[in-house]
Amino acid sequence: MPARGPGCSRPDQTPGTGVLFNANRSGKLPYRELEAVLPVIAALNAKARDAALRFAVHACTDITGFGIMGQAWKWPGVAACV
Numbered sequence: 001m002p003a004r005g006p007g008c009s010r011p012d013q014t015p016g017t018g019v020l021f022n023a024n025r026s027g028k029l030p031y032r033e034l035e036a037v038l039p040v041i042a043a044l045n046a047k048a049r050d051a052a053l054r055f056a057v058h059a060c061t062d063i064t065g066f067g068i069m070g071q072a073w074k075w076p077g078v079a080a081c082v
């Protein structure tokens with residue numbers, strides 16, 4: 001599902017799962033539309049889930065896409081390097 005609207009840098013860019021879940025929580029994305037992509041999200045995360053289940057994992061976070069760049073942007077000097 002291509003992203004459209006403010007904040008999308010390219011018309012073909014798809015939103016991350018965090019964007020989708022937050023849109024659902026705020027009432028901007030109906031659950032029935034989110035529900036359609038849940039099997040894809042689960043399949044994409046299956047290998048990571050299986051690896052995590054081999055350990056006593058208590059918490060995790062994403063470090064891909066905007067997750068890492070969005071956080072790194074806040075660090076002093078990073079904005080000048082990108």
